[in-house]
Amino acid sequence: MDVGFLGLGIMGKAMSMNLLKNGFKVTVWNRTLSKCNELVAHGASVGQTPAEVVKKCKITIAILSDPAAALSVVFDKDGVLEEICSSKGYIDMSTVDPETSCKISEAITSKGGHFLEAPVSGSKQPAETGQLVILAAGEKALYEEAVPVFDVLGKKSFFLGQIGNGAKMKLVVNMIMGSMMNAFSEGLVLAERSGLNPHNLLDVLDLGGIANPMFRGKGPAMLQDNYSPAFPLKHQQKDVRLALALGDENAVSMPVAAAANEAFKKARNMGLGDLDFSAVVETVKVLKHSS
Numbered sequence: 001m002d003v004g005f006l007g008l009g010i011m012g013k014a015m016s017m018n019l020l021k022n023g024f025k026v027t028v029w030n031r032t033l034s035k036c037n038e039l040v041a042h043g044a045s046v047g048q049t050p051a052e053v054v055k056k057c058k059i060t061i062a063i064l065s066d067p068a069a070a071l072s073v074v075f076d077k078d079g080v081l082e083e084i085c086s087s088k089g090y091i092d093m094s095t096v097d098p099e100t101s102c103k104i105s106e107a108i109t110s111k112g113g114h115f116l117e118a119p120v121s122g123s124k125q126p127a128e129t130g131q132l133v134i135l136a137a138g139e140k141a142l143y144e145e146a147v148p149v150f151d152v153l154g155k156k157s158f159f160l161g162q163i164g165n166g167a168k169m170k171l172v173v174n175m176i177m178g179s180m181m182n183a184f185s186e187g188l189v190l191a192e193r194s195g196l197n198p199h200n201l202l203d204v205l206d207l208g209g210i211a212n213p214m215f216r217g218k219g220p221a222m223l224q225d226n227y228s229p230a231f232p233l234k235h236q237q238k239d240v241r242l243a244l245a246l247g248d249e250n251a252v253s254m255p256v257a258a259a260a261n262e263a264f265k266k267a268r269n270m271g272l273g274d275l276d277f278s279a280v281v282e283t284v285k286v287l288k289h290s291s
């Protein structure tokens, strides 16, 4: 199957590479076109614009930073809308709000095209190893057509019904993750400042009821101030911000998530936005130093 791929950031690069490795013919595009070179070296073709990719491929996937980027590749000049038609499908795997997804869905389907939102849970490593969790919603027939692609990209895909449900599920999951990361950060700093060995804390956590892959995976690096980006902090803050908006709409009180959002905003303000979201621990250290 010819698959188009828009967006070769941390996630898109790993995901399109996996498709190539598994025998798909892949045509890639990235706003900064030079990032296509590595994929070309592994057999990908390049489209000069999103429209060119859609023209060539039956199914085109996108995974882009945020709502503005997701809208731009669809609606701007040389965008997806210029070539989408009834024989083509478009799958947006970016993490966006349900309103953005609905806007894209309406535009694609009004031109006869087929649309699925399919944000993913899992980070750089699961993307590289094809272990993502795919949260799809929208047109069921396109979902079924895309299952061979999802089987390569992920360990499990969910079809969640109408457009917006995939986005909502992703935002709820990432709101929980962002809050957990903040609690973990406070715990690591508290352990160290109160005279405990934080490595012992990691061992204790890992043996108990709140053991989880995130603490296990990120903890040792955080203790070495290593925030090499797997999931950029600016994207995590975007997700919590969008989840809070969903909370506003539904009158759900979320003080823990609101506090997490403030911490991620502070971290962005400290210039940490391009680092891994675990760099939020630096905000706890700063607060302590200034007291």
Ligand SMILES: NC(=O)C1=CN([C@@H]2O[C@H](COP(=O)(O)OP(=O)(O)OC[C@H]3O[C@@H](n4cnc5c(N)ncnc54)[C@H](OP(=O)(O)O)[C@@H]3O)[C@@H](O)[C@H]2O)C=CC1
Residues within 6 Å of the ligand: 007, 008, 009, 010, 011, 012, 030, 031, 032, 033, 035, 063, 064, 065, 066, 068, 069, 072, 073, 093, 094, 095, 096, 120, 121, 122, 123, 124, 230, 231, 232, 235, 236
């Ligand atoms: N990293 C992770 O662990 C995970 C990320 N996600 C989500 O996946 C999406 C991508 O994340 P990730 O790969 O980490 O992000 P990156 O920041 O690594 O990549 C972002 C991509 O979006 C492109 N882009 C940004 N703005 C525009 C624009 N205005 N027009 C066109 N392209 C644009 C970038 O192009 P350029 O190269 O030119 O800048 C790049 O290809 C985000 O929505 C994120 O929340 C979901 C699960 C896990």
Ligand SMILES: O=CC(=O)O
Residues within 6 Å of the ligand: 095, 120, 121, 122, 123, 174, 231
């Ligand atoms: O969106 C990030 C993730 O790890 O999932």
